[in-house]
Amino acid sequence: MYDEDDLQEIRQAREEWEDETHSPVLERFGERKDRFATVSNLEVDDLYDPTDVSDLDYGEDLGYPGEDPYTRGVYPTMYRGRTWTMRQFAGFGTAEETNERFHYLIDNGQTGLSTAFDMPSLMGKDSDDPLSDGEVGKEGVAVDTLRDMEILFDGIDLDEVSTSFTINPSAPVIFAMYVALADQQGVPRDEIRGTFQNDMLKEFIAQKEWVIPPEPSLDIVTDTVEFAVDETPNIKPISISGYHIREAGSTAVQELAFTLADGFAYVEDAMERGLDVDEFAPQLSFFFNSHNSLFEEVAKFRAGRRIYSTVMDEWYGAESEKSKQLKFHTQTAGQSLTAQQPLNNIVRVTIQALAGVLGGTQSLHTNSFDEALALPSEQSVRVALRTQQIIAEESGAADIIDPLGGSFAVESLTEEVEEKTMAYIEEIKEMGDGSVRDGVLEGIDRGYFHREIQEASYEYQERVEDGEEIVVGVNKYDIEEDTKPEILKVDEETQERQLARLSEVKEERDDEAVEAALDDLQTAIDEDENVMPAIVDAVKAYATMGEIMDVFEAEHGTYQEKIGLA
Numbered sequence: 323m324y325d326e327d328d329l330q331e332i333r334q335a336r337e338e339w340e341d342e343t344h345s346p347v348l349e350r351f352g353e354r355k356d357r358f359a360t361v362s363n364l365e366v367d368d369l370y371d372p373t374d375v376s377d378l379d380y381g382e383d384l385g386y387p388g389e390d391p392y393t394r395g396v397y398p399t400m401y402r403g404r405t406w407t408m409r410q411f412a413g414f415g416t417a418e419e420t421n422e423r424f425h426y427l428i429d430n431g432q433t434g435l436s437t438a439f440d441m442p443s444l445m446g447k448d449s450d451d452p453l454s455d456g457e458v459g460k461e462g463v464a465v466d467t468l469r470d471m472e473i474l475f476d477g478i479d480l481d482e483v484s485t486s487f488t489i490n491p492s493a494p495v496i497f498a499m500y501v502a503l504a505d506q507q508g509v510p511r512d513e514i515r516g517t518f519q520n521d522m523l524k525e526f527i528a529q530k531e532w533v534i535p536p537e538p539s540l541d542i543v544t545d546t547v548e549f550a551v552d553e554t555p556n557i558k559p560i561s562i563s564g565y566h567i568r569e570a571g572s573t574a575v576q577e578l579a580f581t582l583a584d585g586f587a588y589v590e591d592a593m594e595r596g597l598d599v600d601e602f603a604p605q606l607s608f609f610f611n612s613h614n615s616l617f618e619e620v621a622k623f624r625a626g627r628r629i630y631s632t633v634m635d636e637w638y639g640a641e642s643e644k645s646k647q648l649k650f651h652t653q654t655a656g657q658s659l660t661a662q663q664p665l666n667n668i669v670r671v672t673i674q675a676l677a678g679v680l681g682g683t684q685s686l687h688t689n690s691f692d693e694a695l696a697l698p699s700e701q702s703v704r705v706a707l708r709t710q711q712i713i714a715e716e717s718g719a720a721d722i723i724d725p726l727g728g729s730f731a732v733e734s735l736t737e738e739v740e741e742k743t744m745a746y747i748e749e750i751k752e753m754g755d756g757s758v759r760d761g762v763l764e765g766i767d768r769g770y771f772h773r774e775i776q777e778a779s780y781e782y783q784e785r786v787e788d789g790e791e792i793v794v795g796v797n798k799y800d801i802e803e804d805t806k807p808e809i810l811k812v813d814e815e816t817q818e819r820q821l822a823r824l825s826e827v828k829e830e831r832d833d834e835a836v837e838a839a840l841d842d843l844q845t846a847i848d849e850d851e852n853v854m855p856a857i858v859d860a861v862k863a864y865a866t867m868g869e870i871m872d873v874f875e876a877e878h879g880t881y882q883e884k885i886g887l888a
């Protein structure tokens with residue numbers, strides 16, 4: 323953006339400033355620390371100027387919003403046209419309680435829904451499975467059959483709201499239930515809108531919730547992609563998630579790199595299946611974490627968009643603009659919340675949410691201040707939602723598109739994050755002999771991702787213990803007494819109520835129809851057909867989550883990771 327003469331002049335002026343103005347003060351007073359770094363330990367300079375971004379090409383590297391490479395945002399008008407979707411993650415107890423919370427959030431101005439499931443549903447187990455005892459409805463809503471979904475969406479028109487489902491190994495079952503519910507409500511399948519997390523690769527990398535091994539898991543994910551392309555064009559069948567990679571302790575760069583690598587692995591798998599990249603890529607979506615280092619986070623989001631657009635074009639031959647736009651949901655960093663002085667979390671969440679907005683997110687969840695203690699109460703979830711509304715309507719952050727674009731510091735950090743992220747992606751590609759898909763599978767098998775994340779996490783913890791990394795209220799400014807917020811408790815009778823409903827459904831349904839539907843699913847597996855249509859039929863017959871997932875487990879077995887063996 324500057325020619326060599328301009329840069330020369332700036333370099334000279336910088337030297338003069340350093341000698342005459344900066345050094346005397348630095349020598350006299352010093353700096354607060356020997357080293358300044360982001361929460362991911364990325365060292366930052368004291369001051370950035372045009373020489374730090376001398377190779378930045380405005381047209382090629384930044385461009386305009388809504389245009390390739392989308393560094394400045396995926397939409398031409400961004401939040402001036404429409405603010406991001408305010409999508410609070412919610413779910414607990416039975417479908418009735420979560421339905422009530424959904425209505426509460428909609429009544430308070432939330433613009434999208436996001437469903438949290440309990441552990442049995444997440445793991446594809448029924449509430450009456452012995453392994454589910456004590457977990458039913460605890461950390462999210464319990465869903466065993468289509469009946470629960472009917473209650474969960476009672477009074478909510480599926481053609482009027484977009485819904486996100488945080489569900490992974492059992493995602494195909496919940497996806498099938500949502501489709502069945504739309505059929506029941508008379509809403510055409512092509513009008514339902516929403517997102518299924520369904521990102522199995524990151525499960526093997528970070529969150530570690532799986533039922534069957536990586537390869538067949540990936541195959542089923544691709545079935546859902548194919549089904550979504552054919553039947554539900556407004557559904558995002560995968561939300562390729564860096565959130566949990568970051569929560570497991572990765573750096574911002576690792577979060578971006580591993581997530582994009584997972585994304586490219588899904589792209590390659592679908593292409594190997596014979597799908598056209600421009601047919602399915604517009605339905606891919608992403609999900610990132612937003613942590614405390616404001617500028618690093620903004621740089622991460624901007625770098626992510628630039629890399630995605632370039633790689634989709636150059637490696638996979640994407641032509642449609644929508645195939646190259648990295649659209650993402652953001653959640654503020656749960657791991658950064660403290661149980662001590664919980665009200666301080668409101669401030670952390672505000673900074674992290676602002677980073678998401680300044681970074682151009684499409685959808686946002688702001689954590690509630692009491693989440694280090696329990697599931698959010700109505701009061702804390704309202705404050706979290708109001709935080710987004712204040713950013714949107716009071717701060718002015720939504721009024722200028724990519725307001726940090728052109729900041730020497732942010733542009734320089736964007737380039738640095740991009741470069742380091744690409745180095746990781748290339749390394750993963752090499753592990754797979756030129757295939758990112760195979761590289762990711764190999765990396766999982768070798769425990770590569772696990773080790774990389776573990777090292778970063780260990781380093782962070784050491785910095786906290788040394789006091790290099792400050793956590794206000796924990797290793798600095800701690801106090802004895804503290805506010806104890808009122809916390810939400812899931813009523814102990816939840817499990818009984820859920821079990822009663824499940825046995826009622828089992829009594830009322832036609833067992834033969836269930837058997838036949840499960841046999842059809844087995845046939846689809848045996849004949850290597852897409853399993854989604856058979857799952858839709860099975861849920862319509864009120865087959866349970868566990869019955870359907872058991873078919874897959876019987877076919878493919880379970881998975882044991884080989885951490886430490888490589």
Ligand SMILES: CC(C)(COP(=O)(O)OP(=O)(O)OC[C@H]1O[C@@H](n2cnc3c(N)ncnc32)[C@H](O)[C@@H]1OP(=O)(O)O)[C@@H](O)C(=O)NCCC(=O)NCCSC(=O)CCC(=O)O
Nearest residue numbers: 397399400403404407436486488517607649650651684685
């Ligand atoms: C693509 C995203 C990211 C966002 O989708 P949304 O529908 O919300 O937003 P969107 O697509 O950007 O916008 C909706 C529609 O408005 C249009 N639109 C938006 N802004 C526009 C603008 N400025 N100009 C013109 N059009 C615009 C879009 O084109 C789109 O329409 P068209 O579609 O017609 O183009 C999706 O996948 C999503 O909502 N993800 C949410 C994931 C989530 O909630 N996960 C929770 C995980 S929670 C978790 O994992 C738990 C972690 C833990 O706590 O442990």
